[in-house]
Amino acid sequence: MSTPHASLPVADRATVRRAAVGLVRADRRAFASTMVLNCLAAGAGIVGPWLLGRIVDDVRGGTSVGHVDRAALVILCCAVAQLLLLRWARLVGHRFGERTAARVRDRFVDRALGLPASVVDRAGPGDLTNRGTNDVAAVASALRDAGPDVFVSAAQVVCLAAAVVVVEPVLGLVALCCLAGIPAAVRWYLRRARTAYLAQGEADSHLAEQLAATASGARTVEAFRLQEQRIEACERGIRHSYRTRMRTLSLRSVLFPSVDFSYALPVAAVLLVGGTLHAHDGASLGAIVTCALYLRQLSGPLDTILFWVEQLQSSGASFARVEGIGTEPRVPAREEVVPSGDAIELRSVHYAYEGGADVVHGVDLTVRPGERLAVVGPSGAGKTTLSKLLAAIDAPRTGTVSVGGVPVTALAPEQLRRHIVLVTQEHHVFLGSVRDNLRIAAPEASDADLSAALAAVGADDWADALPQGLDTELGAGALRLDGPQAQQLALARVVLADPHTVVLDEATALLDPATARHTELALAAVLHGRTVIAVAHRLHTAHDADRVAVMEDGRLTELGPHAELVAADGAYAALWRSWHGTRA
16 A cells, blocks of 8 residues: 655744754854954955045045055055955855755754654655755755855945945935845845745655656556656646746846846935035045945945845755754654564554554454564555554554564664564665675674675575675666666665564565565575565465465455465455466
């Protein structure tokens, strides 16, 4: 039975602000250094226009050439100092951004790994993958590039605006009034941008989910001729993503023209008012020139800030999605409780997905230590849901699932995996060598142990032929394992993990019948003496089991050895005859 997907949460504004403040506090010295250097650079930048205005007034008053030369030399020194301070500030800012981005990545990975397996399973791979790649990359880019640029530009804007007011208060007041259109336009944009960018991020996650589902199920799509349906689903996702992007584009198309007009207005107003004041001896020509130059200099830092407004809004929405992972409850820390045995018991187990009706109804089952139990039934009968309950990926709505008298949900994840391991038909090959992939399950395993685990699942034939043996690199840009090989690698990890109970949820589904049979026989030898609960899609697995459990509509309807159930001529007997192509 498929699991309904539910989006992961998005952090609210207050949570995002607290997270941002926490990141700044974690590297407060670098942040403070960046701010001080930016202010010094901005201070050096305002000296030049002020001296130029003084030169204009002094020349009108008949000053000497030497005085002008000395003033020009000071302007040159200030320009060089500003350049050096800006480069230093950017260097410190970029280092701050990289360290902070690394903290964001580390925290995201830690939180993602701490999520309950049921949350990850219901969210689906697309949303979590998009947050861990695109959203984290957007936040890192903002911290590394946008952050330092905005700090530098903001310091320049403040210093230049203050300088205009100090040089000529009347002209400063006129300039500030004319600049009021910029914050008004930005406020209009910001009120709408966060919602628009969150919608865009959600649409991108939905599109990624559709593409991932289509790619991972390519064989099924082809086998059942679902190409048109999947193409239509992906196109719907693309159209929705396009609409959300056009919405953010429409917001930018209002913001930028409004700001461009606001750049020219204060300069024109200062020249007009300044000329009037100068005609009535209310302002010197040097002061007017200085104020006009300051206002012209404002366009550079304001352009930079507004250029990054879009990136900061997009990154802010991405940061809210990244921080949203932290609002999900983590797997709680639990005291280690030692089960009194290996027996697995299900008592009156009911389970329902969030907001839905029960899909498992009143299951009672005891699995004895060392027993091989096959779980069979038609598609949608609840077999996979039952396997997730056994492995504590999901918790029953009512009833208990216990091992050795201890509820599986009361065991810490590390402790639980020493007792029960779930192996599904979904598998993953990690970037790294064959050895790295296997030692995930047993970090201390020797090469001989690794080779024995591969041989145990029938993978020794292709593993022995690898060019560098266990050192062979796997993944993108290296050796790519096909589906059966990747699944055998996953099964070898189970051998190395050495749990007393293994739940196999169609773990050999991607193998061809001959390879699957060979692998199952090899596993049977390796898992001898362990408890094996196998969700069976090939009924020869049920034939080899000690007992067979039949699931129908979420209920356990039959339980017993293969021969007894066939003789009882019930649901299992019908499945067996259908499997062999015979009639009753």
